[in-house]
Amino acid sequence: MTFDREYFNLGVLDILSCKDTCIHRLDPRTKVIATLLFIIAVVSFPKYEIMGLLPFFLFPVLVFSLGDIPVWLILKKVLLVSSFAAFIGIFNPVFDTAPMVTVSGVAISGGWVSFLSIVLRFFLTMTSVLLLIATTSFPGICHALRRLGMPELFTSQLLFLYRYIFVLLEEAMRMVRARNMRSFRGKGQGARVFVSLVGTLFLRTMDRAERIYQAMLSRGFTGTMRFVRTYRFRATDFALLTVVAAVLYLFRVCDIVGTIGRQTERIF
Amino acid sequence: MSHHIVEFENVRFRYPDGTEALKGASFRITHGESVGIIGANGAGKSTLLMQMNGYMLPSMGTVTIGDLQLTKKTRPEIRKKVGVVFQNPDDQLFMPTVYDDVAFGPLNLGMHAEKVEERVTTALRTVGCLDLREKPPHRLSGGQKRAVSIATVIAMDPDILVMDEPSSNLDPKSRRYLMNLLKGFVHTKIVAAHDLDFILEVCRRCLVISDGRIVADGPAGSILTDRSLLEENHLELPLSLQGRSLRESVVAGSEEKQGAEGSSDEEERSVPG
Amino acid sequence: MTMHMADALLSPAVGTTMWAGTVGTIAYCSRKLQGNIDEKMIPVMGVSGAFLFAAQMINFTIPGTGSSGHLGGGMLLAVLLGPYAALLVMGSILTIQALFFADGGLLALGSNIWNLAVYPCFIAYPLIYRPLTRNDGSPARITIASVTSVVAGLQLGALSVVLQTVLSGRSELPFGTFLLMMLPIHLAIGLVEGIVTAGVINYVKAARPEILESVDQSRPLSAGVRVRNIALVFLGFAIVTGGMLSWFASANPDGLEWSIEKILGKPELGRQDGGMASALKSVQEKTAILPEYDFRKSEGAAEGAGDGKGEQTWPVAAPGRSASGIIGSFIVLAAVLCVGFVLRALRRKTEGGR
Numbered sequence A: 001m002t003f004d005r006e007y008f009n010l011g012v013l014d015i016l017s018c019k020d021t022c023i024h025r026l027d028p029r030t031k032v033i034a035t036l037l038f039i040i041a042v043v044s045f046p047k048y049e050i051m052g053l054l055p056f057f058l059f060p061v062l063v064f065s066l067g068d069i070p071v072w073l074i075l076k077k078v079l080l081v082s083s084f085a086a087f088i089g090i091f092n093p094v095f096d097t098a099p100m101v102t103v104s105g106v107a108i109s110g111g112w113v114s115f116l117s118i119v120l121r122f123f124l125t126m127t128s129v130l131l132l133i134a135t136t137s138f139p140g141i142c143h144a145l146r147r148l149g150m151p152e153l154f155t156s157q158l159l160f161l162y163r164y165i166f167v168l169l170e171e172a173m174r175m176v177r178a179r180n181m182r183s184f185r186g187k188g189q190g191a192r193v194f195v196s197l198v199g200t201l202f203l204r205t206m207d208r209a210e211r212i213y214q215a216m217l218s219r220g221f222t223g224t225m226r227f228v229r230t231y232r233f234r235a236t237d238f239a240l241l242t243v244v245a246a247v248l249y250l251f252r253v254c255d256i257v258g259t260i261g262r263q264t265e266r267i268f
Numbered sequence B: 001m002s003h004h005i006v007e008f009e010n011v012r013f014r015y016p017d018g019t020e021a022l023k024g025a026s027f028r029i030t031h032g033e034s035v036g037i038i039g040a041n042g043a044g045k046s047t048l049l050m051q052m053n054g055y056m057l058p059s060m061g062t063v064t065i066g067d068l069q070l071t072k073k074t075r076p077e078i079r080k081k082v083g084v085v086f087q088n089p090d091d092q093l094f095m096p097t098v099y100d101d102v103a104f105g106p107l108n109l110g111m112h113a114e115k116v117e118e119r120v121t122t123a124l125r126t127v128g129c130l131d132l133r134e135k136p137p138h139r140l141s142g143g144q145k146r147a148v149s150i151a152t153v154i155a156m157d158p159d160i161l162v163m164d165e166p167s168s169n170l171d172p173k174s175r176r177y178l179m180n181l182l183k184g185f186v187h188t189k190i191v192a193a194h195d196l197d198f199i200l201e202v203c204r205r206c207l208v209i210s211d212g213r214i215v216a217d218g219p220a221g222s223i224l225t226d227r228s229l230l231e232e233n234h235l236e237l238p239l240s241l242q243g244r245s246l247r248e249s250v251v252a253g254s255e256e257k258q259g260a261e262g263s264s265d266e267e268e269r270s271v272p273g
Numbered sequence C: 001m002t003m004h005m006a007d008a009l010l011s012p013a014v015g016t017t018m019w020a021g022t023v024g025t026i027a028y029c030s031r032k033l034q035g036n037i038d039e040k041m042i043p044v045m046g047v048s049g050a051f052l053f054a055a056q057m058i059n060f061t062i063p064g065t066g067s068s069g070h071l072g073g074g075m076l077l078a079v080l081l082g083p084y085a086a087l088l089v090m091g092s093i094l095t096i097q098a099l100f101f102a103d104g105g106l107l108a109l110g111s112n113i114w115n116l117a118v119y120p121c122f123i124a125y126p127l128i129y130r131p132l133t134r135n136d137g138s139p140a141r142i143t144i145a146s147v148t149s150v151v152a153g154l155q156l157g158a159l160s161v162v163l164q165t166v167l168s169g170r171s172e173l174p175f176g177t178f179l180l181m182m183l184p185i186h187l188a189i190g191l192v193e194g195i196v197t198a199g200v201i202n203y204v205k206a207a208r209p210e211i212l213e214s215v216d217q218s219r220p221l222s223a224g225v226r227v228r229n230i231a232l233v234f235l236g237f238a239i240v241t242g243g244m245l246s247w248f249a250s251a252n253p254d255g256l257e258w259s260i261e262k263i264l265g266k267p268e269l270g271r272q273d274g275g276m277a278s279a280l281k282s283v284q285e286k287t288a289i290l291p292e293y294d295f296r297k298s299e300g301a302a303e304g305a306g307d308g309k310g311e312q313t314w315p316v317a318a319p320g321r322s323a324s325g326i327i328g329s330f331i332v333l334a335a336v337l338c339v340g341f342v343l344r345a346l347r348r349k350t351e352g353g354r
Helices: A002-016 A028-043 A051-067 A071-080 A083-089 A091-095 A110-135 A138-147 A152-181 A191-218 A235-253 A256-267 B045-052 B075-081 B098-108 B113-127 B142-154 B172-183 B196-202 B227-232 B239-252 B254-261 B264-270 C012-035 C041-057 C074-081 C083-101 C106-133 C139-168 C175-207 C209-218 C224-248 C253-264 C274-288 C296-305 C319-350
Strands: A099-103 A106-109 B006-014 B020-029 B034-038 B060-065 B082-085 B160-164 B188-192 B205-210 B213-219
Touching: A002 A110, A002 A152, A002 C083, A028 A051, A028 A110, A028 A138, A028 A235, A028 C012, A028 C106, A051 A110, A051 A235, A051 A256, A051 C319, A071 A110, A083 A091, A083 A110, A091 A110, A099 A110, A106 A110, A110 A138, A110 C083, A110 C106, A138 A152, A138 C083, A152 A191, A152 C012, A152 C041, A152 C083, A191 B082, A191 C041, A191 C175, A256 C319, B006 B045, B020 B045, B020 B060, B020 B205, B034 B045, B034 B196, B045 B060, B045 B082, B045 B160, B045 B188, B075 B082, B082 B142, B098 B113, B098 B142, B113 B142, B142 B160, B142 B172, B172 B196, B188 B196, B196 B239, B205 B227, C012 C083, C012 C106, C012 C139, C041 C074, C041 C083, C074 C083, C074 C106, C074 C139, C074 C175, C074 C209, C083 C106, C106 C139, C139 C175, C175 C209
Parallel strands: B020 B213, B034 B188, B034 B205, B082 B160, B160 B188
Antiparallel strands: A099 A106, B006 B020, B006 B060, B205 B213
């Protein structure tokens, strides 16, 4: 079950990244940098911040709609991984009980406020990462990393890893199924079988690496990976990045929610 | 012309653990020939193929490709002439997209972007996979992977094309497609396979290897119809030639077939319990 | 996957500092490998990463508890591939997990790679595993070495997670309590993983000893000089980290406010970064105190004494402001959703309604 889930997860985001929308067409570097800036802006808020985080929802919404990414798919994944942060976050109301704000007569402790803040941050940051991969293929991200300065050795083997993840997952899946079919009532699922499964898988992997290397040599490999792929960092990319950075900064330092609220009050 | 000759002279090869896989193999293949190499498992087929592009060097004897004798120094040059398509396409397609894989060879040969583009397009078009350019290999079907792995090799424009079990794991339609594709190639073709029908269709000449030696070398038509020769070497007639007798024995009952053919695999599988 | 840091709990200061450390380490390892690399390393590393990723999916039942165990793998890779390659591979696996499974997040990835790869490869392996197995490669010795180094690596990683969380100041968990939660759990995990890791190492060694031999020969990481280098690097990193963090939480938060005020103009535009600065300031206060000390009390006192420009955006005694806050919130959220729907509809129209 876990296997199939992982396989599906990888596969589905992989397929999404092949779409052709204006977001998908951007240079991967733009998207990586923009996502990083977004995350840094979001987490830079003090711990009791809630209102200031709200305008930031604009970004994921824009990407969802312009990039044609199914919302529920991403939300499900975010929920799935929320356990650690939620677990740590839930201690905030436990330890921070001083009342902070009163809303229509009900006193809410600072702990709950900071917990909500954590939840909002979590949602924003996790969504942005998944949207990044959903709109930029993994090889795209690897190329972006390479152009942004990460060592070539690292990015080359990253590409290999990605290429062979599906192959290895299948291979491992087959071995696990074979094990499960021949084990009953917990016998055969223990550590000893696991060890030989993993050991065998590793040895097979080494054999495979050998064969791949053979294939590389026979096509003239001399030690460095060469790529033709040239993403071009166009004027649009640059302009977009500037706009994004500016808006992020604006959202971060201005009290948008408060101002709008006050103006609305003034009108009515 | 001497360019595209493949010549093995008394080639011996011993693995580091002592196994002698080749015990004096000799043959000569000239330009444009299509040669099948058949033999039982463990007879030395794969080892033979690995000598052809220098992945392994002979312990004794000489391998000559064109004008060059195979040595460590001449290996890189020889690899430009000899393209090897391996058995498992997953081992051969290791780049993020089909385009990257097919471009890998030309890029390593030092070509610049436009020339690479040209080579890739031609190669993909030849194997009929031009529309798969941007696909990642793990999204391809078995037949597509096989076709693309051939493209990765012919993009380097080798003189000699070597293939190890090209029809394995292919569905009948893909297999037929591959057969037609190969029949249309003008390269020197060397195909090692268990699929005797495939060899019969694609190759004009046949080498039988057994226990590290070439035990037969002649027109595919004669070798693949020589039942006793084949059976001596752990093989049998191509299924398409067994025709009438096979059908009859299947209909008549398995016992007769077991006795007459003597094929051990079939026997073991049909024994109950 | 309990040990992954999450973006939501991080502050930019801690996150970027850890990233700096991780990128430096990756660059170092890459350079190290580039020099005397076996050409085969690129496919070997790549496929090993895929292998470990797949192996992490396989579970086994732990006898006696009925729960299932998994393999983390940092240590295993270090033994099978050498520490430099292992770090790059672990880093790649964590990158894939961060991107495809949102395991932690992009900013936290720097911390996660540090916590889960640097400690096994550059502390546990050279300082514990290698010395223990150098002269005695028996299965028993390997098991002991493996368990000790895995446990050590995980404990260091767990400690780091706690430190990073506390230093970021988003969570209220006191240092001591958090530590008390994390360490015993990871001790148990480490014991199980260590045994299983030893099993795999012994399996591979028995089947193909040459794999491990080549690692042994080319990585003299346990030589005395090397250990000193490692210690120096860590010391240096600690100093730099401390320095960076102190700079961020500069002793003069008002200075930070002042400069931002200058840039933005008057406070009519809204709050200043006073929130961030005083938050960081209280963090600095916290970290200066002994871990067991219950510093929440002092924090409460500081808040009470703080001015309206403190960490709070909704001061306790300003109901008017909170009302406008709620109104504003709804409007902003509604506006954002509207934008989304409109754009989606527009896009569908231009693409001919997919």
